[in-house]
Amino acid sequence: MYCTLVQLADAKLARELAQAATPERLRIPADEVMDAVLRGAGTTSMDPDDVAAAQAAVVVIGRALDSADALIDGYLRMRKPVPYTVPLLPVPEVVSVWAQWIGRYLLHKERFGTEEKTDPVVRDYKEAIRLLQEVRDGKFSLGVEDPLAPPSSGAPAFCGPARVFSMDTLKDFGT
Structure with missing residues (x-):
């Protein structure tokens, strides 16, 4: 998994995830x-009922x-070149952050009554997809382990015929 359950807990998402992922037949756990x-x-x-509800929610979260x-893997496999x-x-x-954003969106996609323009879950999801598209197109690097060749140093490269005038060929004309 690109995003672990512990990372979700560290992001202080326990309440949100409990509300979004607990099956309807169960009480939302504390x-x-x-x-x-x-x-x-x-x-x-x-409370055993709370624990059972939380465990059921974790199964739903795991699927998301x-x-x-x-x-994410689909975009990474299509990376060009x-x-x-x-x-x-x-x-x-x-990538862990993107997985968290996409997973949250998948858990929340059935909700209604929110404005897409102001909803942080939708905003984060769209941002993750946009950045994954840039990775796919070779415009965004994932860091040091990136298989693409690093950009050149920017120094110009010259090629052409050998030099006609040099210190040796001009020694009779000068100093």
Whole structure:
């Protein structure tokens, strides 16, 4: 996975994810329960119904992250002129962020009553897709491990015939 459950917990998304991913038949788990389940921490002292709901939500979140990974891999495989070998290992931090943004969007895509222009989930998703398109087109680099050749140093290269006048050929005319 390009984005892990712990990264989602570190991004303080436990409440949002619990609300978006908990199946309708279950009660939305408490924030601390969702955070603990995302982190894989102990839940024995917590309400079993909350733990079950959080675990069900994690399954839904996992599917969204898998879909995000597949979408990202699709763009990376189409990289021109040199495609990336996927999955990327190690995962560049920017790819983890894109996977988080895309996964959040996939979890929220069924909601209604929000303005697309002002919705941060939609904004982030569109930005991730835009940057993935730039990666695909070879206009955005993922960093040091990028398979594309680095840009030249900018020094001009000259080619042409050998020099006609030199210090040796001009020694009879000068100093």
